Amino acid sequence: MNPYILPCSPRFVIIDYRASDEIINYLKKLNIIPIKTIKCNELQEPVNGHPDMVIHPIDYENFVVAPNVYDYYRIALKSAGVRLIKGSTTLSINYPGDISYNVARVGRYAIHNLHHTDEVLKHYLEKSGIEFIHVRQGYSKCSTTALNGNTALTSDTSIYEKLTSCNINCLYINPEVVLLNGYNHGFIGGCTGLINDKTFLSTGKICDKNIADTIKEFIMSAGYTYNEASNEQITDLGTIIPIV
Template identity: 50%
Template sequence: MRKNPFIPIQKAKAVIIDGSVSEKVINTLTELDIHVIKTVKCEEVYDAISYHPDIVIHPIDYQTLIIAPNVYDYYKDMLKNTHLKLIKGERKLKRNYPENIAYNVARVSRYAIHNFKYTDEKLKYYLEKLGIEFINVKQGYSKCSTCIVSDNAIITSDPSIYKECNKYSIDTLFINSGYIDLPGLDYGFIGGATGFISDIQLAFTGEYQHHPNFLDINVFLKKYGKKPVILSNKKIIDIGSIIPLVYN
C-alpha cells in the first residue's frame, strides 16, 4: 500500500495552514507541539481561496511538494532548513475556475482524484512515476471536497466523487453539502476544513455538531480508529485543508 502524504506516519512535526486562520486555531496547534507554517496569499486567485494551501500545494509524498509557480519562492524560503524537496509546478494559477484548480488533487489508496483535464502536467508526471492511478471526476476542487479518513476511506459531499470512488471500492461516506463556513462564498467543504496531525488524529477547524451528518461522521471516524481534534470553539470553516509535514 502506498503511503498517503495527507496521513502522516507519525505525529506531524509541522503543518501548512491558511495564513489568515484564527489565532485560536494556531494556538491550539502550537499547544499540541506542532509548528505552524502559514501560507502566503496567492494574489492571482480570488480572495475566498487565496490563502488555501491545497490550492497551491500538493504533497507527492512525505518528502516532496509540488508548488504553484505563483508562490514557489515563498515556500522555498520558508522550508529551506528542512530536507523537503520542492518542485515548481508548470501551470500558473489564475483567478477563476478552472484555472485555479491545477494542484487541488485528492489522494486515497493508490489513486489520485481530480478533473485531470486541468491538472498541472508536472504534478501528473510525478504521480504517474509513483504508480498512482487516476480517478477522473467533474469536481475540480477535489481536495477541498474530500476528507481523507484512511488508506481506503473518505468523506465527501460531492456527487461525482462519491459515484466514481464507489466504482473503485473506496469506502465513501456521503454527507450533506453546506454547514461549513467559507467567507466570501455560500459554504465550504469538509476536505478543506480538516487535516491529519498524526496517524490517528484528524483535526477539524471548529465545531461540527450542527452538521446534519455529525453522528455519521463520528461513527465513520471510529470505524477507522481515527480521533477528531477540534481546533477552535467556533463553527467549522473551510481553510483549504491542513497539510501535515513529517520532515527531519
C-alpha cells in the same frame, strides 16, 4: 503512499494565513509548528491562502508548488527538509485556471478533473505509481479527506460515486455545514484531516448535530479519535498540509 495519512505527528503544518489564533495555539500545544501561507494574489479572495490550491505533496518529501508562490515557499520551507518542485501551471483567478494542484488522494488513486491537472504534478504522480480517476469536480482535494487507503469523506457527489465504484468506503457530507466566507459554503476536505496516526482534526464545530454524530461515528469506526481545533463553526481553510 498518501502524504495525508500520517505515521506520526508532523513537525510542521502549512496552514492558511488567516487561521484563527485559537487554531494556531491548538497546533502549538501539540508541538506542531504552523507555517502560514502567503496570499496568492491570482486567486479569489476566499481561497487565496488555501494551501491545497497552490501545493500538492507527492509524498512526505516532495512537494509540487505553483509558480505563483514558489519563491516564498522555497524560503519558508527551507528548514523543513522537503524538496520543492516548481509546477508548470501559473494559476489564474477564474475556474478552471485555479484548480491545477487541487488533487485529492485516496489509497492508490489521484482524483481530479484531469483536463486541468498540472502536467508536472501529473508526471510525478505517475512516476510514483498513482492511478488517476477523472471527475467533473476540479476542487477535488477541497472536497475530500482520506482516512486510510480504503476510507474517505467527501462533499461532492461525483467523487462519492467514483470512490464507491472503486470499493472505497466513502461517506458523503453535505457541504452546506462548512463555512467559507465569500461563498455559500466550503467543502469537507478543506476543514478536516489527520493530524497524527490516531487523531482526526476538524477546524471547528458542526452545527448540525445529526451530521456531526454521523461523521464522528464514521471517524471512530476507522480507528481515529475526533478532535476540534476551535469552538468556532467548522471553516474551510484549505487542506492543512503536514510535514513529518
